[in-house]
Amino acid sequence: MFAYVVKRLLSGVVVLFLVSMTIFLVFWYGPQEPAQVVCDRQTSNRCGERIELYRENLGYNNAWYEEYGTFLKGIAVGRDIKFGNRELSCAAPCLGRSYLNDAPVWEEMKTRMPATFSVAIGGAALYLLLGIPIGIAAARRRGTLADKALVSSFLVISSIPYYLFALLVWLFLTISWEIPLFAETGYFPLTDNPAKWFSGLFLAWIALGVFGCTSYTRYTRGSMVEVLGEDYIRTAKAKGLASTKVVYKHGLRSALVPVVTIFGIDFGTLLAGTIFTEQIFDIEGIGRWALNAVYQRDLPVVAATALFGATILIISNLIVDVVYSILDPRVRFS
Amino acid sequence: MTAAEPMTTPAPTGGSVEDEPLLVIEDLTVRFPTEDGVVSAVTDLSYSVDLGKTLGIVGESGSGKSVSSMAVLGLHDARTARISGSIRLRGAEIVGMSEAKLRKLRGNEVAMIFQDALAALHPFYRVGNQLAEAYQEHHPDASKRDARRKAIEMLDRVGIPRPDRRVDDFPHQFSGGMRQRAMIAMGLINDPSLLIADEPTTALDVTVQAQILDLLQDLQREFNSAVIIITHDLGVIAEMADDVLVMYSGRAVEYGPCKDILVHPEMPYTWGLLSSVPDVTSDPDARMIPIPGNPPSLLAPPTGCPFHPRCAHRDKVPGDLCRTALPELLPGGRGGHHVKRCHLTNPDAIYEAEVLPEIAPDLAEER
Numbered sequence: 001m002f003a004y005v006v007k008r009l010l011s012g013v014v015v016l017f018l019v020s021m022t023i024f025l026v027f028w029y030g031p032q033e034p035a036q037v038v039c040d041r042q043t044s045n046r047c048g049e050r051i052e053l054y055r056e057n058l059g060y061n062n063a064w065y066e067e068y069g070t071f072l073k074g075i076a077v078g079r080d081i082k083f084g085n086r087e088l089s090c091a092a093p094c095l096g097r098s099y100l101n102d103a104p105v106w107e108e109m110k111t112r113m114p115a116t117f118s119v120a121i122g123g124a125a126l127y128l129l130l131g132i133p134i135g136i137a138a139a140r141r142r143g144t145l146a147d148k149a150l151v152s153s154f155l156v157i158s159s160i161p162y163y164l165f166a167l168l169v170w171l172f173l174t175i176s177w178e179i180p181l182f183a184e185t186g187y188f189p190l191t192d193n194p195a196k197w198f199s200g201l202f203l204a205w206i207a208l209g210v211f212g213c214t215s216y217t218r219y220t221r222g223s224m225v226e227v228l229g230e231d232y233i234r235t236a237k238a239k240g241l242a243s244t245k246v247v248y249k250h251g252l253r254s255a256l257v258p259v260v261t262i263f264g265i266d267f268g269t270l271l272a273g274t275i276f277t278e279q280i281f282d283i284e285g286i287g288r289w290a291l292n293a294v295y296q297r298d299l300p301v302v303a304a305t306a307l308f309g310a311t312i313l314i315i316s317n318l319i320v321d322v323v324y325s326i327l328d329p330r331v332r333f334s
Numbered sequence: 335m336t337a338a339e340p341m342t343t344p345a346p347t348g349g350s351v352e353d354e355p356l357l358v359i360e361d362l363t364v365r366f367p368t369e370d371g372v373v374s375a376v377t378d379l380s381y382s383v384d385l386g387k388t389l390g391i392v393g394e395s396g397s398g399k400s401v402s403s404m405a406v407l408g409l410h411d412a413r414t415a416r417i418s419g420s421i422r423l424r425g426a427e428i429v430g431m432s433e434a435k436l437r438k439l440r441g442n443e444v445a446m447i448f449q450d451a452l453a454a455l456h457p458f459y460r461v462g463n464q465l466a467e468a469y470q471e472h473h474p475d476a477s478k479r480d481a482r483r484k485a486i487e488m489l490d491r492v493g494i495p496r497p498d499r500r501v502d503d504f505p506h507q508f509s510g511g512m513r514q515r516a517m518i519a520m521g522l523i524n525d526p527s528l529l530i531a532d533e534p535t536t537a538l539d540v541t542v543q544a545q546i547l548d549l550l551q552d553l554q555r556e557f558n559s560a561v562i563i564i565t566h567d568l569g570v571i572a573e574m575a576d577d578v579l580v581m582y583s584g585r586a587v588e589y590g591p592c593k594d595i596l597v598h599p600e601m602p603y604t605w606g607l608l609s610s611v612p613d614v615t616s617d618p619d620a621r622m623i624p625i626p627g628n629p630p631s632l633l634a635p636p637t638g639c640p641f642h643p644r645c646a647h648r649d650k651v652p653g654d655l656c657r658t659a660l661p662e663l664l665p666g667g668r669g670g671h672h673v674k675r676c677h678l679t680n681p682d683a684i685y686e687a688e689v690l691p692e693i694a695p696d697l698a699e700e701r
Contacts, residue, residue: 231450232455232456232457234448234454235448235454235455236456238409238441238448239440239467239520240437240438240440240441240472241437241471250456253458254456254458328457329457329458330504
């Protein structure tokens with residue numbers, strides 16, 4: 001097991017290396033003149049011929065692999081960055097400095113992570129806590145009126161685009177009905193004021209949780225229905241086990257395997273930044289930051305958030321595989 | 335026709351319970367209403383098994399073999415199955431029994447061994463834990479340690495080498511034969527009085543099949559349980575069974591002592607089964623004759639005798655009887671306990687004159 005995790009970690013590092021290089025190259029050879037933003041800002045939009053100077057200073061006249069090497073070195077040990085005529089230090093792990101305000105990207109990212117993680121963890125917890133039990137209940141009552149009503153009503157919810165759903169939730173609960181609990185959405189640090197942290201994020205969690213639970217209900221139900229038809233479930237019944245034990249001990253463990261796989265990827269995506277959720281509920285997280293960076297052509301931030309997303313996904317995939325091997329001994333021993 | 339109906343059936347009186355065989359099935363009918371119509375999986379089935387005896391149930395896939403024995407464990411979902419008739423185990427009526435009482439029977443009084451042990455054992459739990467779970471369920475006072483010891487003891491009893499180590503293996507780490515042994519160990523762990531083996535050797539290769547059958551016979555002698563062995567392999571029947579029940583289209587078509595049925599079969603379907611058995615030791619000139627056609631639909635079974643569309647001998651019955659009238663299950667020419675469901679008046683003669691010379695020329699000459 002330990003060797004397996006180490007092996008997976010190493011292959012994850014290789015993947016990250018390739019991803020970071022791809023991201024780097026996309027921007028290097030991209031349609032946008034990367035130095036333009038800095039030049040415009042520092043010359044009050046009278047950049048003109050001076051762009052060449054900025055290109056030189058920012059390193060865009062060097063070969064890409066030299067600069068990529070500098071970028072990697074920055075992540076490992078830190079580096080100094082030239083901005084126009086200034087030279088600013090950037091401590092490891094250096095993801096560059098923002099082209100808009102010179103701030104070190106990593107420092108900014110650190111301040112935004114708690115918001116994004118709070119949204120992701122709360123939302124995911126809610127949709128699992130709702131989706132899995134409802135899915136199990138539906139599977140046990142498959143074919144009944146209650147099951148059919150549930151499945152079709154959930155299909156209606158999941159047919160609505162998420163941004164519209166989240167927007168409607170906010171418009172009704174916060175604006176129209178003015179429910180006090182949902183009055184002030186946004187991120188407030190947990191350590192400052194736990195109650196405010198909770199009430200600020202609660203609506204975002206509800207939007208994510210209710211919307212997400214419709215999918216998890218369907219995954220769980222489908223997987224459970226399939227598992228309950230397996231021979232080993234019949235064996236468990238033939239032993240004389242109570243039906244709750246048959247369903248939860250023998251059924252659920254198998255049924256969760258595909259759900260865990262989907263959840264790993266979903267949760268990774270959530271952790272990497274929830275653009276719609278953060279935008280609608282006014283949460284200063286990674287997603288919103290990445291979106292603004294794209295608008296403002298702030299390359300270091302775009303690259304850093306993309307790399308962050310890739311890292312999170314690789315880690316969550318690794319965790320999925322480990323959980324998978326805990327659930328299914330056939331994976332563990334092969 | 336409803337599952338609730340038999341609950342009102344008066345329980346057999348004390349005296350008859352003493353005399354009655356361990357398991358008595360009377361007029362068992364199992365139907366599954368589906369969107370396409372009602373599937374009659376088992377119709378008016380009756381049989382009985384005594385302690386220490388083995389009943390073999392033979393028939394093609396879909397003949398109702400497994401469905402009828404699942405009913406003995408009460409394993410059919412009450413929402414999808416309509417069960418009527420009577421299943422009595424030691425006089426206790428199983429049809430309509432409460433789930434709580436059924437659970438006390440399952441795995442305890444009646445145990446079942448399924449055909450594909452790889453699919454029938456949970457892939458995620460250790461073999462020993464699955465055995466121990468079956469034990470603990472019916473021995474709530476037993477500690478985990480006791481249950482584990484019992485599991486090891488049973489694995490040893492069914493011939494698993496180094497059971498104290500293999501007890502912690504997962505099913506996929508066992509070979510096919512070992513998995514089936516483990517299934518048998520799980521079935522017998524609570525010393526059931528009735529063991530139902532549903533095609534226990536189908537998924538195994540021939541040498542292992544023989545070992546498993548030997549093991550089952552040894553264990554039956556040791557535990558003195560009643561055994562129902564479901565199979566489509568007449569070789570298994572010949573080796574194991576005291577009585578044989580031949581099923582076709584959800585009904586019993588021939589039922590009687592094993593020797594009678596194998597030596598003097600009186601129903602063309604049984605002849606067909608016998609004709610399609612390969613036998614390496616027999617005359618190489620003997621022909622293997624498959625039964626033409628396919629098993630009938632259980633949604634709309636043929637009129638009259640369900641076997642008539644595939645029967646080579648229906649012309650020997652006067653009139654259109656085979657197509658119009660369902661033959662009753664009546665004693666044949668050899669009387670008594672050997673019953674068959676067929677309109678033929680002289681099946682013995684037809685068998686010896688027409689069927690036997692084809693499938694076993696040497697035997698035909700001896701007679």
